[in-house]
Amino acid sequence: MNVKKISTRKISEIAAEHIEEMISKGSFKPGEKLPSVRELCELFGVGRSAVRDALTSLQAKGIVQVKQGEGTYISRFDPSKLFNSPHMHPGIKDIQELFQARKMVETGLAEMAAENRSEEDLAKMNRLISDAAIHGWEEDYQFHMAIAHAAGNDILIQFVQFISETLKKSMIDFHHYLQTREDIAKKIEEQHLEIYLSIKNKQPKLAHKTMIEHLDLVKKHLQMSILQEK
Known part of the structure; x- marks a missing residue:
């Protein structure tokens, strides 16, 4: 029985x-x-x-x-429900809105990080972008969280964590897609480096600009990868 x-x-x-x-x-x-x-x-x-x-x-x-x-x-679509259901994919429209939220929050965090970062923050970012495993979702996530921590706003850190968890399944699949698109993966690595250097050199406006360009690129190719799966 x-x-x-x-x-x-x-x-x-x-x-x-x-x-x-x-x-x-x-x-x-x-x-x-x-x-x-x-x-x-x-x-x-x-x-x-x-x-x-x-x-x-x-x-x-x-x-x-x-x-x-x-x-x-x-x-x-309800992010509060998806937070407890990492296997669920938000749709294209939801991803557009989530990335709008990311652009509003993470560009500001990049600016704040350029002003407030410590040597320890820089060392962590540098270690992440120097790691060959940056193609993985976990390293990508940790790099963006390192920027958030460098900014020093605990409320915004939690918000970035929430959005990242909501997008987790889609972003993991996206990093699998990047394994077939070496050109895009390389461009993302270059953008991470540009963001890091702008923060290291205390250039908040440049940090804002490079973060926008990075998120726009990721959103574009994330949507393309989802459409290819259908």
Whole structure:
């Protein structure tokens, strides 16, 4: 009997992952109604209990909303829910708005970092951009967080962490995409160096300018990489 329960749980998890993946790729869009339980059973070739369990799991994560007597709907993008659901992809419009927020916040942080940075801050940034592993999401994230810490505003540090976590899954996939685009990866490395040098040389206006150029480039190619996956 225990074997049966484990198998059922795994089927529901797989069904939930399939639904999440279809949402992330745009097959099901925010605000739209999901197919009925019966239709999902036929689509995935699983039982009703597995589909119901999958929908319950997705509802708990804020990905879908069950309306009594109406059906199940895809939740509209909500960063506070995605914060606890790193496997979810925000859509193209959401990414545009998140990068607008990044430009407003991170350009200001770059300026502040150019004015307030310590030698320890510079050493950490330099270590990150000198590391061959900068192509990875973690190193990229740590570089931007080092700038935020150098600026010295704890509230804005938390805000950058929040946006980064919301974009985490998309950015991890983006760094995989960069492995096939050496030209773009190299340009991003060069921009990181330019940002670092402007902060090191205490040039806040230049730090602001180079950060805008960097975020615009990343947003452009992130959107392109997402469209290629569809």
